[in-house]
Amino acid sequence: MFPDEEISRVPRSVYTDQELYEIEMKEIFQGYVWNLVGHESEIPNPGDYKTSMVGNIPIIVVRNNKDDEINVLVNTCAHRSAEVERTNCGTAKHFQCLYHKWTYDLTGKMIGAPYKEDIPQGINEEELSLKKLNVQLYRGLIFASFKDDMIPLEEYLELITEGLDASTGNDKLIPIGSHKVMFNCNWKIYSENIYDGYHTGMLHAAFRILRMFAAGGVGLTNKHGSGQFSYKTLPIQDKTVLNDMSVFEKHADKSYIINIFPAGVISQQLDTIAFRYVIPRGIDKTEVHFNYFIRESDSEEQRKLRIEQASNVFGPEGIITLEDAVALESVQKSVVHDGLSVILKPSTEEIPIHAEVTVRGFWKKWRDMIKV
Numbered sequence: 001m002f003p004d005e006e007i008s009r010v011p012r013s014v015y016t017d018q019e020l021y022e023i024e025m026k027e028i029f030q031g032y033v034w035n036l037v038g039h040e041s042e043i044p045n046p047g048d049y050k051t052s053m054v055g056n057i058p059i060i061v062v063r064n065n066k067d068d069e070i071n072v073l074v075n076t077c078a079h080r081s082a083e084v085e086r087t088n089c090g091t092a093k094h095f096q097c098l099y100h101k102w103t104y105d106l107t108g109k110m111i112g113a114p115y116k117e118d119i120p121q122g123i124n125e126e127e128l129s130l131k132k133l134n135v136q137l138y139r140g141l142i143f144a145s146f147k148d149d150m151i152p153l154e155e156y157l158e159l160i161t162e163g164l165d166a167s168t169g170n171d172k173l174i175p176i177g178s179h180k181v182m183f184n185c186n187w188k189i190y191s192e193n194i195y196d197g198y199h200t201g202m203l204h205a206a207f208r209i210l211r212m213f214a215a216g217g218v219g220l221t222n223k224h225g226s227g228q229f230s231y232k233t234l235p236i237q238d239k240t241v242l243n244d245m246s247v248f249e250k251h252a253d254k255s256y257i258i259n260i261f262p263a264g265v266i267s268q269q270l271d272t273i274a275f276r277y278v279i280p281r282g283i284d285k286t287e288v289h290f291n292y293f294i295r296e297s298d299s300e301e302q303r304k305l306r307i308e309q310a311s312n313v314f315g316p317e318g319i320i321t322l323e324d325a326v327a328l329e330s331v332q333k334s335v336v337h338d339g340l341s342v343i344l345k346p347s348t349e350e351i352p353i354h355a356e357v358t359v360r361g362f363w364k365k366w367r368d369m370i371k372v
Contacts, residue, residue, distance in 0.1 A: 001367075007364055015283075015331075021283045025055045025056045026055075029280075032147050034144070037072055041175055048090075048091050049092055051088055059144070065106055074133070078129060094111065157226065158222050163228045179289075180288070183285070197354050197356075206319055209238070210234060212232075221351075221360070226361075229358070231353050242319075251271050252268065263278035263279075274291065274314060277291070292310040343356045
């Protein structure tokens with residue numbers, strides 16, 4: 001499918017092929033990857049849970065009320081396959097399916113069912129339980145894999161831990177809210193956009209205001225398909241770009257944006273701490289959950305700034321997200337035309353922030369997993 005080993009060109013059909021999309025849901029999201037599914041601060045107390053998706057599979061992320069262990073369960077009843085938990089988040093002592101009232105504890109074990117004696121002989125306890133995924137944590141970040149023999153998480157995250165460490169910090173994180181945004185594009189178009197430093201200073205007014213390219217930055221990618229950009233910004237010179245420039249007047253000295261293959265995003269940009277959970281919703285729809293955090297030690301002024309930037313810069317009507325949404329939808333509309341997209345290669349060994357080399361890393365991992 002790819003015309004060269006180096007991946008300088010990507011067939012546009014990868015964004016529009018329904019059969020390929022269905023293969024991705026199984027071979028990638030249910031394959032040998034660690035999927036970012038949450039942060040432990042989102043479920044701080046025993047019994048706390050949130051529901052989400054891994055690819056097209058519904059899941060429950062829950063903190064056990066006995067041993068404080070975090071479990072990730074497939075949100076599909078073992079009886080007749082109904083969704084077990086239908087709310088976004090809450091606190092539970094158990095989960096009960098609406099359809100026939102089959103009940104499960106927080107480890108996924110079935111603990112009750114009407115007419116349980118009628119369950120046929122030979123059906124074992126595993127078949128009667130919610131599927132439990134392999135779970136590992138890194139600095140409070142929760143990752144899940146469908147593969148029990150998945151490589152250790154820290155090995156999977158090699159080279160990008162600097163950004164993860166900076167973004168999670170050494171202080172307790174406190175969730176402050178979230179946004180959900182539907183992008184009218186294939187999930188890979190959205191993911192590519194996070195790897196792509198090239199567009200940031202071209203498309204986004206915010207980064208032109210802060211002269212990101214002039215300040216310099218560097219990107220990298222690891223062999224597991226994940227990528228990271230770190231960058232600095234410069235003081236504002238032109239204060240007439242927006243009516244209200246105050247949201248950019250104070251920001252961190254160094255920013256990071258990290259894409260964890262296949263579809264998890266961690267960022268500390270300006271003063272916003274955000275985790276993004278990228279959920280494919282069809283061949284041309286991608287739902288992104290932006291979850292925002294403050295640090296426990298933040299001053300009141302710092303908390304206020306994080307909230308303002310989260311909304312005004314990265315929220316559904318923030319200037320970054322609006323610009324991305326328009327650009328990515330325009331890509332999805334036009335890739336129906338047969339042909340190839342071109343990926344740039346920098347002329348220097350160091351990967352500058354404007355490079356697309358990290359996009360190549362994404363596609364190399366994708367190709368290896370899809371085997372095309």
